[in-house]
Structure formats: structure tokens, C-alpha cells
Amino acid sequence: MSLFWRIFGLNALVLGTATGLLLWAPVTVSVPVLLTEAFILVGGLGVMLVANGALLRWGLAPLDRLTRLMGTVDLLRPGQRLPVPGGAGRRGGGGGRGGGGEVSELIRTFNAMLDRLEHERATSSARALLAQEAERRRIAQELHDEVGQGMTAILLVLKRAADDAPEPLRGELHQVQEITRASLDEVRRLVRRLRPGVLEDLGLVSALTSLTQDFATHTGLRVVRRFDAELPALEPETELVLYRVAQESLTNTARHADATRVEVALRRAGEAVVLEITDDGRGIEAPCEGAGIRGMRERALLAGAALDISSTPATGTRIRLTTPVPALRKPS
Structure with a gap:
């Protein structure tokens, strides 16, 4: 009717x-x-x-x-x-x-x-994220080639000047050297964040290990890693999504969680690979999801993965990304 x-x-x-x-x-x-x-x-x-x-x-x-x-x-x-x-x-x-x-x-x-x-959103998000990654690579390359090499040349000039300078000026030049060297280290760290070369060269586990070590060094938080010894092969785009979600999760933890301990786990669960980041901070409110979390959800859609965020006040936050393992192609 x-x-x-x-x-x-x-x-x-x-x-x-x-x-x-x-x-x-x-x-x-x-x-x-x-x-x-x-x-x-x-x-x-x-x-x-x-x-x-x-x-x-x-x-x-x-x-x-x-x-x-x-x-x-x-x-x-x-x-x-x-x-x-x-x-x-x-x-x-x-x-x-x-x-x-x-x-x-x-x-x-x-x-x-x-x-x-949903299909159109996933397609447009994929284009936007791929363009974003291309822009990150371009900026990282320019930082490495232009800024990094220029600061290295400045360090060499400062060293020669400090060797020939009298004692009062030599101390000031050494101080400028240390400031320049610290700035060069920061530029190199930015290059690694923009373009994780270790991900392309050594794989996901090595890239996550380097990421967590760098995070612990700069934040002073205790980071516990739990990575399975044998993980299935993943597509490069899927590995990049896992890496970026871990990177964004750690960044949010450092900025907002007020935590003292972070655990990063990567394991296989049946026909899927699970990335889990857990902290002991103050937790988040579901309605307060910002651009970082929504960016993680967009990346999860790009890889056909499921993103689950569970948190309650004063008990910490757990971010779990479950991505399917690609099926092996049968020989023709």
C-alpha cells in the first residue's frame, strides 16, 4: 500500500x-x-x-x-x-x-x-592523500637538498672561522655552530617525518621501530613495542597507512593525552594485521574528534581497514587499526 x-x-x-x-x-x-x-x-x-x-x-x-x-x-x-x-x-x-x-x-x-x-568519498580521499604524500616527498627532498646542504656548508664555514678566530670570538662561533647543528638535526628529523625512507628501504617494522625511538627521545615518554616476528606481506600503500596512523596517534598522545607510557603493537590476527596504540593518559571524548582522528579515518578507508578508538576519561586511549591481508594471487 x-x-x-x-x-x-x-x-x-x-x-x-x-x-x-x-x-x-x-x-x-x-x-x-x-x-x-x-x-x-x-x-x-x-x-x-x-x-x-x-x-x-x-x-x-x-x-x-x-x-x-x-x-x-x-x-x-x-x-x-x-x-x-x-x-x-x-x-x-x-x-x-x-x-x-x-x-x-x-x-x-x-x-x-x-x-x-561512500564510494565517491573513498575515491576523492584516496586522490587527496596520494597528492598529500607526493607533496610531502617534494618538501622533504627540498629540505634535504637545499636547506640541509646549505646548513652543512654553514657549519663548515663556521668551523674554519672558529679555528682562525681569537679566543673571545672563537667561543661565540662555537656557540653558533651548536645552534646550527641542532637546527640541522631538526631539519633531518622533519625530513624523516615527511618522507619515511626507512619504510621504503627496510619495511614497516623497522620504520615503526625508528618512529617510536625518535618519539621516545623527543618526548621523554616510555614506549613499549610489541611486534610479531613474522608478518604477512602488505601492499606499499597499506604499509604507509599503518605508518601514518601510528605517527598521528603518537603525535596526539604527546600533545593531548598527558600520558607517561605508550604501547605500540603490531600483530597478525587471522586474515588481518592489527596495529594497536595504547596510552595511559587522560582519555578523549568521542564528540571531540579533531582533524587528526578524522584524517586517520580517511586513511583507514583508503586501505579498506577498520579504525576503532576506545577511550574513557582517566583511563587512557586505545587506537586499533585492522587491515585485511591481501589474498595471494594464484599462478596462471
Whole structure:
């Protein structure tokens, strides 16, 4: 039954019931209307309105559920769908209009729109992230070639000048050397963050080891590593997603968690590889997810992975990224 005929039928049922009660009820209306008769008429009208409202609420309940889903849907959390009345499929196959009318058709259309939007969001996010990685490589290369080499040349000039300078000036030149050397180390650290060359050369485990060591050195936090000895081979894009999620998680821990200990685990769980970062900080609120966490969710979509963030105040935060292992190709 279509939505129009459903509402028409509900109203006809209420009006027909009221008409039947008026026909067979031993109630007369005087002119002018008596007070008792007015009470009966007003009470009957109230009963009609309540009955009509209850039946309409029941008839329009699927639209209410659809409205609530529209208000809460998040493309970074894929899979949110509304069940179609009448047992029809998610994409509208098999049920047709006869099973659920316009409401079912609207729900099927909305679910299909979510499918399309999630696909388009994943595609656009992939392009944006790939462009971002290309820009990071370019900036890292320029920092290494231009800034790094220029600061190295400055260090050499300062050394020659300090060797030939008198004693009062020599101490100041040595101080400038130390400042320049510290700046050069910072530039090299930025280059490693922008372009993890160890990830391309030595693999994910070595890259995460270097990342956590560098993080512990600069933050003073205790970092515990738990990496499985044998991990399956992953696509380069998937390894980069795991590395960037770990990097962003550690950065958020240093900035916001107020933690003293961080544990980074990488293990195989069935047909998936799980990256887990746990801290003992103050936790986060789910509604307070910022750009960093949403960026991690976008990266998870890029690798077809599932990102789960669990946290309660004063108990720390656990970030778990579960990425599927690619199936081995059979020889042709």
C-alpha cells in the first residue's frame, strides 16, 4: 500500500468509526447545545484526534527512522544503513513497490545514495592523500637538498672561522655552530617525518621501530613495542597507512593525552594485521574528534581497514587499526 492510501485509510477508519458511534449512540444534540452534550462532543473529538495521531505515528514510523539516520550518518563510518520494510534487499532488489510502497522505495534510494557517496568519498580521499604524500616527498627532498646542504656548508664555514678566530670570538662561533647543528638535526628529523625512507628501504617494522625511538627521545615518554616476528606481506600503500596512523596517534598522545607510557603493537590476527596504540593518559571524548582522528579515518578507508578508538576519561586511549591481508594471487 502506498503512503497516500495508507494515510487515507487510517483517516477513513477513524472517521468511519466516529460516524458509526454517532449513528448508533443514544445521544441527541439540542438547540441550543446543552453542557453535557458539549462535553460528549468535545470528548469524542479528543478521542478521534488521539486515535488519528497514534495511527499516523505508526504509519510514518519508517520516515522517522530514516530522518534520524540522515541526521547521524557519517561517511567516515561506512556501513550505516536502514532496513527496508518487507524484507527487501539493501539495494532495492526483489521487493519492488508492492512490499513497502513509497517509504520502502525512499529507504532503498537513500541506502543507494549512501553507497554512492561512500564510494565517491573513498575515491576523492584516496586522490587527496596520494597528492598529500607526493607533496610531502617534494618538501622533504627540498629540505634535504637545499636547506640541509646549505646548513652543512654553514657549519663548515663556521668551523674554519672558529679555528682562525681569537679566543673571545672563537667561543661565540662555537656557540653558533651548536645552534646550527641542532637546527640541522631538526631539519633531518622533519625530513624523516615527511618522507619515511626507512619504510621504503627496510619495511614497516623497522620504520615503526625508528618512529617510536625518535618519539621516545623527543618526548621523554616510555614506549613499549610489541611486534610479531613474522608478518604477512602488505601492499606499499597499506604499509604507509599503518605508518601514518601510528605517527598521528603518537603525535596526539604527546600533545593531548598527558600520558607517561605508550604501547605500540603490531600483530597478525587471522586474515588481518592489527596495529594497536595504547596510552595511559587522560582519555578523549568521542564528540571531540579533531582533524587528526578524522584524517586517520580517511586513511583507514583508503586501505579498506577498520579504525576503532576506545577511550574513557582517566583511563587512557586505545587506537586499533585492522587491515585485511591481501589474498595471494594464484599462478596462471
